Amino acid sequence: MTKALAVASSQEGNLFLMCSVMDYGVRFLHVSRFRSAKLTDQRIRIMNEVIVGIRVIKMYAWEYAFKRVVEQLRK
Numbered sequence: 001m002t003k004a005l006a007v008a009s010s011q012e013g014n015l016f017l018m019c020s021v022m023d024y025g026v027r028f029l030h031v032s033r034f035r036s037a038k039l040t041d042q043r044i045r046i047m048n049e050v051i052v053g054i055r056v057i058k059m060y061a062w063e064y065a066f067k068r069v070v071e072q073l074r075k
Helices: 003-059 063-074
Strands: none
Touching: 003 063
């Protein structure tokens, strides 16, 4: 085996190894981003429900009645 052939063979091996490592990294990032997106969607959904509830309470001027209920529940 000549020196040039050995170097080329070594470079091909390194390239294959780097592609494999990059493939693993991309898959890991994809899975972690998907999990993060699911949690973010859940948080946004909950916050939207809270905001809609606050708007209903304010729209019908139920602040004081609602405040009394909350104070009783906290006791």
